[in-house]
Amino acid sequence: xxxxxxxxxxxxxxxxxxxxxxxxxxxxxxxxxxxxxxxxxxxxxxxxxxxxxxxxxxxxxxxxxxxxxxxxxxxxxxxxxxxxxxxxxxxxxxxxxxxxxxxxxxxxxxxxxxxxxxxxxxxxxxxxxxxxxxxxxxxxxxxxxxxxxxxxxxxxxxxxxxxxxxxxxxxxxxxxxxxxxxxxxxxxxxxxxxxxxxxxxxxxxxxxxxxxxxxxxxxxxxxxxxxxxxxxxxxxxxxxxxxxxxxxxxxxxxxxxxxxxxxxxxxxxxxxxxxxxxxxxxxxxxxxxxxxxxxxxxxxxxxxxxxxxxx
Amino acid sequence: xxxxxxxxxxxxxxxxxxxxxxxxxxxxxxxxxxxxxxxxxxxxxxxxxxxxxxxxxxxxxxxxxxxxxxxxxxxxxxxxxxxxxxxxxxxxxxxxxxxxxxxxxxxxxxxxxxxxxxxxxxxxxxxxxxxxxxxxxxxxxxxxxxxxxxxxxxxxxxxxxxxxxxxxxxxxxxxxxxxxxxxxxxxxxxxxxxxxxxxxxxxxxxxxxxxxxxxxxxxxxxxxxxxxxxxxxxxxxxxxxxxxxxxxxxxxxxxxxxxxxxxxxxxxxxxxxxxxxxxxxxxxxxxxxxxxxxxxxxxxxxxxxxxxxxxxxxxxxxxxxxxxxxxxxxxxxxxxxxxxxxxxxxxxxxxxxxxxxxxxxxxxxxxxxxxxxxxxxxxxxxxxxxxxxxxxxxxxxxxxxxxxxxxxxxxxxxxxxxxxxxxxxxxxxxxxxxxxxxxxxxxxxxxxxxxxxxxxxxxxxxxxxxxxxxxxxxxxxxxxxxxxxxxxxxxxxxxxxxxxxxxxxxxx
Numbered sequence: 001x002x003x004x005x006x007x008x009x010x011x012x013x014x015x016x017x018x019x020x021x022x023x024x025x026x027x028x029x030x031x032x033x034x035x036x037x038x039x040x041x042x043x044x045x046x047x048x049x050x051x052x053x054x055x056x057x058x059x060x061x062x063x064x065x066x067x068x069x070x071x072x073x074x075x076x077x078x079x080x081x082x083x084x085x086x087x088x089x090x091x092x093x094x095x096x097x098x099x100x101x102x103x104x105x106x107x108x109x110x111x112x113x114x115x116x117x118x119x120x121x122x123x124x125x126x127x128x129x130x131x132x133x134x135x136x137x138x139x140x141x142x143x144x145x146x147x148x149x150x151x152x153x154x155x156x157x158x159x160x161x162x163x164x165x166x167x168x169x170x171x172x173x174x175x176x177x178x179x180x181x182x183x184x185x186x187x188x189x190x191x192x193x194x195x196x197x198x199x200x201x202x203x204x205x206x207x208x209x210x211x212x213x214x215x216x217x218x219x220x221x222x223x224x225x226x227x228x229x230x231x232x233x234x235x236x237x238x239x240x241x242x243x244x245x246x247x248x249x250x251x252x253x254x255x256x257x258x259x260x261x262x263x264x265x266x267x268x269x270x271x272x273x274x275x276x277x278x279x280x281x282x283x284x285x286x287x288x289x290x291x292x293x294x295x296x297x298x299x300x301x302x303x304x305x306x307x308x309x310x311x
Numbered sequence: 312x313x314x315x316x317x318x319x320x321x322x323x324x325x326x327x328x329x330x331x332x333x334x335x336x337x338x339x340x341x342x343x344x345x346x347x348x349x350x351x352x353x354x355x356x357x358x359x360x361x362x363x364x365x366x367x368x369x370x371x372x373x374x375x376x377x378x379x380x381x382x383x384x385x386x387x388x389x390x391x392x393x394x395x396x397x398x399x400x401x402x403x404x405x406x407x408x409x410x411x412x413x414x415x416x417x418x419x420x421x422x423x424x425x426x427x428x429x430x431x432x433x434x435x436x437x438x439x440x441x442x443x444x445x446x447x448x449x450x451x452x453x454x455x456x457x458x459x460x461x462x463x464x465x466x467x468x469x470x471x472x473x474x475x476x477x478x479x480x481x482x483x484x485x486x487x488x489x490x491x492x493x494x495x496x497x498x499x500x501x502x503x504x505x506x507x508x509x510x511x512x513x514x515x516x517x518x519x520x521x522x523x524x525x526x527x528x529x530x531x532x533x534x535x536x537x538x539x540x541x542x543x544x545x546x547x548x549x550x551x552x553x554x555x556x557x558x559x560x561x562x563x564x565x566x567x568x569x570x571x572x573x574x575x576x577x578x579x580x581x582x583x584x585x586x587x588x589x590x591x592x593x594x595x596x597x598x599x600x601x602x603x604x605x606x607x608x609x610x611x612x613x614x615x616x617x618x619x620x621x622x623x624x625x626x627x628x629x630x631x632x633x634x635x636x637x638x639x640x641x642x643x644x645x646x647x648x649x650x651x652x653x654x655x656x657x658x659x660x661x662x663x664x665x666x667x668x669x670x671x672x673x674x675x676x677x678x679x680x681x682x683x684x685x686x687x688x689x690x691x692x693x694x695x696x697x698x699x700x701x702x703x704x705x706x707x708x709x710x711x712x713x714x715x716x717x718x719x720x721x722x723x724x725x726x727x728x729x730x731x732x733x734x735x736x737x738x739x740x741x742x743x744x745x746x747x748x749x750x751x752x753x754x755x756x757x758x759x760x761x762x763x764x765x766x767x768x769x770x771x772x773x774x775x776x777x778x779x780x781x782x783x784x785x786x787x788x789x790x791x792x793x794x795x796x797x798x799x800x801x802x803x804x805x806x807x808x809x810x811x812x813x814x815x816x817x818x819x
Contacts (some may be wrong), residue, residue, distance in 0.1 A: 014813050280815065
């Protein structure tokens, strides 16, 4: 047991206790949390800065607004219902299309308007929000993922998570939904995480649960060697988020839309640790390097090149 | 900067906690164990006799409170008899009397005594007047001969007494001794003679009768020993050896030449004595003691609270311990639970019932509650009314379970109290949400984690030693606080993480 401990330490693996005590607590100020916990606020910040985000179709804040919202959406080809303060992918419902007075969910199941309304009501009552607070429901644009991923992906929208410390991208992974995660790209719901080489934007190995894999469990396609398009642009976008949110340590989730290109989906103040398994290396070493040098880097360009050079 | 501040606080807390604890435990002798060897004894005298239909009087010597012996409580079982107690010649006596009684009669005397440890110098007692011994003629000569002999063989009082008793005990019997006591001297008579001989020298002496203190014994024999006054206080000497006797295991009952019990108007008087040690809460030792400082500390401890409040605090004071345990389980082991201190609350609920029964019962009710909740989901109810509905059904389930188990006769251990009920509902609520969003695997894992944590906390909370320690030394909670604060900066890996990240460990 102590052997593993020593080797993990040598590999620079970041544990939960260390992440919380040395990175999240000191570098993420509590007052900035609403900027990332409330997706509505995040969207506003991004829009102000000119960063691309999925289009906002509407917001429901109280129960009686829901009916009107439903009518508004009748023309849309598809949309996503999200709790503004949800976390971990909870409460997100992705709807592909309207079929008569029903909706087809991303996993193929037809749901009634009543069921959809109930879901929105649940969101408003705070069922999915952190701390059970009453919440708002965001209806936003459904992303049509870049066809590049069609081969290796199952259904749903894959996204790319980049861990950023003081504006320097530190590690990245591609998150692919699976049948187990019901089309959601959250690792702890069963999605696959694929590490991405920082310099080139090429994928490495995958992780599913806590085990390393080389093929997607549903499509059996090889995970390695995929080159992420617009990689530099992604890194730049992620890097800019630091100034906008004020958080030192965060995880930026970016999706690649077929038509519109990269868009920021959401930002996470407590990004998970499985990105290490997806990249086959520990976070700690990289984080320490950034801690030493970040003050020397004055703008986004410098930060991104630093990342590509060192990681 | 933060780190130093923290360490200072931790150090301060630990120091205060340990120092106060050490002082109370080792200087003031607050008990470390829940039941110490107590010096409280139950004694009983069973007096039986044959009544002959005429006025009867029974007298029994009973122990008297002294500086060393405290009679805490006593009772007399003697239906129909009149009772008086008197004190004469340093002895206490109970007298039962009845106008008319016939047949076999039994009377009981029961007392609770405390022996105080010998601490410090003995109390100075004035020497009583020495009675003239009633030796006459040849006996007097013999007595004087023995006295001069032992005087020559001794240097001070203890050695004198020692020599005297050894002389009286020596076999074959010395001529002079034989004259006074016969060829086979009896113990009691030996003692009486010793008293007389010492009286010749104007040394006050008396015979003490009592019993040996034993953990639990019926029908104990009466033992005798000698007490001699050395000008300051009474010293005790053993009959056979003449050595000074350690009195810690001897209970003096009465002194003098009279027998334990006497009867007038009846026959066949038999007295049986029993003794047993009374278990007492060790804290009573501190309470009864005269130490001023200890009493002050006692005053500012939970012991000064009314008993009912004390009972509440006996549980409350354990909660920080439970919290510490949970902190260790979560941050060092990596166990996943619902909520941070839900397991502590569950543990408190478990205290109401046996642990295993509690685990089973808890799992059963949570399982049923989950099933009910999923049913209500299908009805598409809003969140809050759904919760209320689940709560109602859970209460009904509990009622049903109580009725069933009662009818089947297995009702004990199913103490359904208000508090556990609330905890149950909260758990069901959280569990079903997690089930919904993260799947059954995560929900069950967390549920099992919570139950395991709760079980461990319950076990710790029920160790008698722990309960006693925290209650008698609540300052130890400062130490607990310090440990929790330290854990607040623990940045090492969690045990489960070692397995989780095993793939990154590289070649072994």
